[in-house]
Amino acid sequence: MPIAYYITHPQVQMDAAIPVPEWGLSDVGRARAFAMLDQPWVGPIRRIFSSAERKAIDTAEILARHLRLAVEVRDKMHENDRSATGFLPPPEFEAVADQFFANPHKSIRGWERAIDAQQRIVSEVEAVLGADEAGDIAFVGHGGVGTLLLLSLSGREISRAADQPAGGGNYFAYDIATRRLIHGWRPVDMRPT
Template sequence: MTNVVRYLTHPQVNIDPSIPVPCWGLSEVGKARTEAVTTRGRLSGTTQVISSGERKAIETAEIIAAKLGVDIEVREAMHENDRSATGFLVPDEFEAVANQFFGQPHISIRGWERAVDAQLRIVDEVEQVLARNEPGDVLFVGHGGVGTLLYCHYSGLEIDRAHDQPAGGGCFFAFSSDGRRVLHAWRRLEEL
């Protein structure tokens, strides 16, 4: 049986340099964008909601799962690429380091997890869930960096930031559970 698998990135967050990035929560804009999705009914076939263990992903997943009446499964290894070596970086510096992360996937940039390792990790997490072969569509809720690595994997593309989600987060792509065929590239949350 073929089901739709969606990978959704959390939308806007409250940025606070005094708090570790994995502990950031959704902003009011991020919450409102997520809540708006739940009114459309386009996720009605979703029977599994799988979330990264980071707060912003869990908050996104909770809003959607509550409307669907399903439980959330938290998988800690679905976290964003490990950037703890640098912690918070101001936006311009972050973008420059992120470009290097995607541009040199076999090298640890400033102590960050290598892109090839983050890709293996996120693909393994997704494949473990899909191997259960449960009925219904699956929604994974996570992050832009590892989401892009996952998209590259299932699309058969080399790791490249050219395949990153549009700015602002809150985007998703979809693929089939049978054959892992990408159904569409990144779309805004509002298209769900």
């Protein structure tokens, strides 16, 4: 049973002077990405697809070097487009993210609508899965669109209730053949019990 893993980048180095898509991993995020390499689910991965954002590429490259694979960048796997506001301080960001999930058919402060971001990530993942040969696949991306993908796979309405735990660096898995969720969010650096 080939499995798809959707992996979110762990903690980033925030800098209001740098555009958010160009932020890289923080020292903590990098350490967590390396800790992921010891997880039992990592070994069977045969292809790695990443968002073009720096933090996702940083995470994907750590995984790819370990598995001796190439990173295949997919531009449409980016996080929900928040360029209208740029950097927002964490409390303000969380409040706007709450509105983003609560009002999926509305653009909140110029952000991409949640319904559009969901359609984009689902279409991009399906384009990869429709053309891929057998084998486990990793998609490395972001918490917002990852949550939207998880909700689509689960047949649930858009809501923040299914959002990944704070800090990023989580993954979920699903059966490629049936598109059925195997498990929801788990930390990338903690072995399942």
